[in-house]
Amino acid sequence: MQFLGPPTAPPPPGPFGTPPAARPTGLPPGLPPPPGQPGPSAQAGQPGREPHSVLPPAPPGKAALGVYARFGAEGGSIPRGLVWRVFADQPEASTGAFPLVAESSEPAPVFFLNPGGYIVHVTYGFATAAQRVQMGPVSRRQAFEVPAGALRLAADVDDKPIPAQKLTFDIFEGSFLQGRTSSQPYYRGAAAGDVVLLPEGTYHVVSTYGDANAVVRADVIVQPGKLTDATVHHRAAQISLKLVKVAHGEAQADTQWTVITPGGDTIKESIGAFPTLVLSEGDYSVIARKDGKNFSRDIKVEAGKNQEVEVLAK
Template sequence: MAGPMARRLGRLAIAGLMAAALLLAALVSPAGAQSLQFLGTPPSAAPQAGPFAPPPSGPPRAIVPGGGAGAREPHGVLPASPPGKAALGVFARFSADGPVIPRGVIWRVFADKAETSGAFPLVAESAESAPVFFLSPGGYIVHVSYGLASTAQRVTLGPVSRREAFILPAGGLRLEADVENKTIAAQKLTFDIFEGSFLQGRTSTQPYYRGAGAGEVVLLPEGTYHVVSTYGDANAVVRADVSVQPGKLTDATMHHRAAQVMLKLVKAQGGEAQADTQWTVITPGGDTIKESIGAFPVFVLTEGDYVAIARNGGKNFSRDFKVDAGHDQEVEVLVK
C-alpha cells in the first residue's frame, strides 16, 4: 500500500479529523474552533471504492441496492450491556429514506467535555458499518465519515440502551478521459476536484481533492463539483462541472483535444538524435509552454500551432509544427 495509495489514505484520515474538529466546534464550542485537539489514534480510513467536457457519459448508478427507511434496519435488537454500561447502536444512511451505507464508514466517539488540555478524548472507534458501542452513561459526540463526507451529532446516553441513525448524503465520482474516443492511459492523467460550479462562477480556489487517479472512486458529499483534468504535464487541460448524488456512483469522461509529440534534433532527416539538447516549446505568440533537456523529449500538447526551439553546441535551431487531436507524432528539427 506504499506510494500514491498510502498518501491518499493519509489524506482521507486527516480530512476526517479536520471535519470532526469543525463539527465538534459547532456543536460544543463556537469560539476558537481552530485550536480544538483530539486524543487517541484514529483508525485508518477505508479504501476509496478519485474546451469544457460534456456532462457524465451515463446516468448515476446506485452504489448499493435500494431500501427505504423501514427496510431491515440494523440494531432491531441490541445486545446486553456489561454492568454500568449502556449499548449505543449506530448506522448511517445516504438519505432520510435511502439505503443504509453497507461499508466504508469510519466511526469515532468523543466525550463531549474537553479535558484541561483542551482536547476532546476519543473514547471509541470502529470501521464496522453498524457498530455497537458499550459506553458509560453521559454525553458524547459521535462522528462518522464516508470517504470525504462526514457528519457528527451529540448523543446523551442514559442507563437504557439505544440506537441512533445518521444521515450522510454522499456519493461516488469516478473519472476517465479520452482523445478522439480513445481512452487515455491512467498513468498519464490526473484530476483535481473543486467544490462548486465553474460555469456558474461559484467554485473554490483550492482543490477539495487533489490528484485523483483515472478509475479511482472518490467518495464525496453530495453537490456540484468542478473537475480539472490534466493529460501529461504541459498544457493539455480540460474542465467540467459534475454532480454527485447521495447513494449514487457518477461516471464522468473528460474529452481532451491533444496529442503526444516527440522532438528530435537531427543533422539530416531520419538521422540520429543529438544528445544534450535543450528544448523549449512556445506558441507563435512567444508564450513558453514547456522546457526539457534530452535527445527525445516527449510532450503532450493541446491541439494548435507551436514552435520547437533546440539549443545544442551554443546554437539555436527551430521548427514550426502543428498538433492535431489524437494524432501522435515525431517532430524533427534540422541542424542547419
C-alpha cells in the same frame, strides 16, 4: 478500482474539527473498503432489515448504543467504508480537546457507554456527519444520514481512452461554469478509474493530460447514493522531438528544447535526445539548442494525431 478517502489528512482531533454533466448510476453495494478495513457485518446493508433491530445486553452500569449510516433520509444503509468515533461532549479543562471515548471501522458498531453526553462522528470518504447523543440507562440505536456519493473519472482523445498513467485529476468544490469554485483542491491527484467518495453537490474537475498544457475543466454533480461516471474529452496529441543533422537521421544527445506559442509564451522546456510531451491542439514553435546554436521549426498539433517532429540542425 481504488477507494479514495482523505489522502493525507489525519483523523480530526475532535467532533468540531474540519475534515478534510455526467451520468449517474446506482452505487454498487460492493464498493471496495479502504485497505485493511473489514467488509460489512451480517446486519449492515441487508435488504429489508435495518441494523440493530435487536441490541446485545450491556454490561452493568452501561447502555448499548447501536449506530448505522444511510445515504440520506430515504437512502439505504451504507454497508462499508465507514469510520466511527465517539467523543465526550465536554472538552478537557487542561487541553480544550474533546476526549475520544471509542472508535470503530465496522459498518454498524455497538458502543457500550456510561450514562452521559457524547458526540458521535462518522466519516465516509470525504463525507462526514456528527450528532450529539445523550445516553441514559436504556440502550438505543441511532441512524446517521450521510448524503454522499461517488465519482469515477476518465478521459479520452478523439473517442480513444487515455491511459491512466498519463492523467491526473484535481477536484474542487463548486461550479466553474457559474464562477463559484474554491481556490484550493478538495482532492488533488486522483487517477483515472479511482472511486472518490464525496458529499453530495457540484464539483469542478481539472483534468491534466501529460505535464504541459493539455488541461480541460468540467463540472460534475455528485448525488447521494449514486456512482457518477464522468469522462473528460481532451483535444491534444502526443509529440516526440528529435534534432537531426539529416532527415530521418540519428537524434542528437543533450539537446535543449523549448516549445513556445505564436505569442512567445513558453509551454515546455526539456533536455534530451528524444523528449515526448503532450500538447493541446494549436500552433507552436519548437526551438532546439545544441553547441551554442539554435534551430527551430513551426508545427501544428491536431487532436488525436500523435507525431514525431524532426528539427534539422541547419
